[in-house]
Amino acid sequence: xRAFFSIFYKKKYLKGKYFDSKIxxxxxxxxSLRCRIFGENRKIPWPVHPRTLVGxxxxxxxxPDSINVFQVxxxxxxxxxxxxxxxxxxxxxPNVGVITTNHDIYDPSRHVSGKSVVIxxxxxxxxxxxxxxxxxxxxxxxxxxxxxxxxxxxxGYCVIGGIPAKMIKKIEENKEFNEA
Numbered sequence: 557x558r559a560f561f562s563i564f565y566k567k568k569y570l571k572g573k574y575f576d577s578k579i580x581x582x583x584x585x586x587x588s589l590r591c592r593i594f595g596e597n598r599k600i601p602w603p604v605h606p607r608t609l610v611g612x613x614x615x616x617x618x619x620p621d622s623i624n625v626f627q628v629x630x631x632x633x634x635x636x637x638x639x640x641x642x643x644x645x646x647x648x649x650p651n652v653g654v655i656t657t658n659h660d661i662y663d664p665s666r667h668v669s670g671k672s673v674v675i676x677x678x679x680x681x682x683x684x685x686x687x688x689x690x691x692x693x694x695x696x697x698x699x700x701x702x703x704x705x706x707x708x709x710x711x712g713y714c715v716i717g718g719i720p721a722k723m724i725k726k727i728e729e730n731k732e733f734n735e736a
Contacts, residue, residue, distance in 0.1 A: 561585045564592050569602035572620030584627050605629050611636060615656070618642035628652070637670025638689065643677035649701065653686045676712060696727055 558570050565585065574581030581603070588603035597604045600613045607629040610616065615635035618625070621644045626633070630651035633640060638656040657670035671690035675681070679693050682701035687693070691705050694712020699705060699721065706720040713727040 557582050557585075564589060565603060566601040569620060569623060572623065574621070574623055581623065584623070602626065605631075609633070615639045616642070619644040622646040624648075635670075636667065638672040641672070641674045643675060643679065643695070645678050646675055647680045649681065649683035649685075651684045652681050655687070656689050658689060679712075682717075696729075698727070700724065 558567070561570055561582070570581070570585065572581070574584070584603040587606070591597045591604060591606045595606060597608070597610055600610050602623060604610055604626045605628060608626060608631045610626065611634040615638065616633060617639055619642065622642050625631070625642060625646055625648040628648050628650050631648060632653040632655070634653070634655040634657070636657045640654055640656060654673055654675070656673055657667045660666040660668050673687055673689065674692040675687070676693055676695040676697070678695055679697045679699070681687070681699040682703065684701055685699045685703045685705065687699070687705045690708070692708040692710045693699070693705070694710045696713045697709055698715040700715065700717025703717045703721040704719045705716065709716055709723065713729050715724045715727065716722065717724050
């Protein structure tokens with residue numbers, strides 16, 4: 557399968573836990589072919605959900621073990637003028653927006669300079685959250701649904717939420733997750 561899909565996507569994105577030990581990655585690659593050939597995300601070198609928009613894929617850096625974040629409907633990844641970096645084992649809910657630049661408040665037809673966004677390992681971003689330019693989320697940061705993140709939480713291990721987002725609680729480091 558890797559040989560077939562490498563016709564459409566870069567090989568470096570067809571690896572990691574979703575391709576090596578699960579069939580899910582191959583399902584995503586197949587589902588994305590429609591967009592790859594006819595849709596908005598034609599030039600994106602990795603599988604993307606048909607209802608997700610990726611702006612300037614050259615500026616998005618991610619671990620293949622987080623390719624799942626691009627398989628969620630309604631998300632907007634805008635990396636203009638700066639980079640978006642996504643660590644390993646991250647999760648994103650539907651309708652999340654991650655942007656690196658914004659409109660000039662004095663002239664909305666222009667954009668201001670971009671600022672990079674970093675989402676560290678094991679972050680979880682809830683539905684309808686927005687991550688604004690220049691934000692750095694440290695490891696194990698949970699962003700509550702509907703939050704607008706305007707500042708960095710570089711220390712990580714926390715739950716943040718609200719508009720603008722603020723720390724709601726700290727998360728214990730090195731604690732194992734126990735399934736019920």
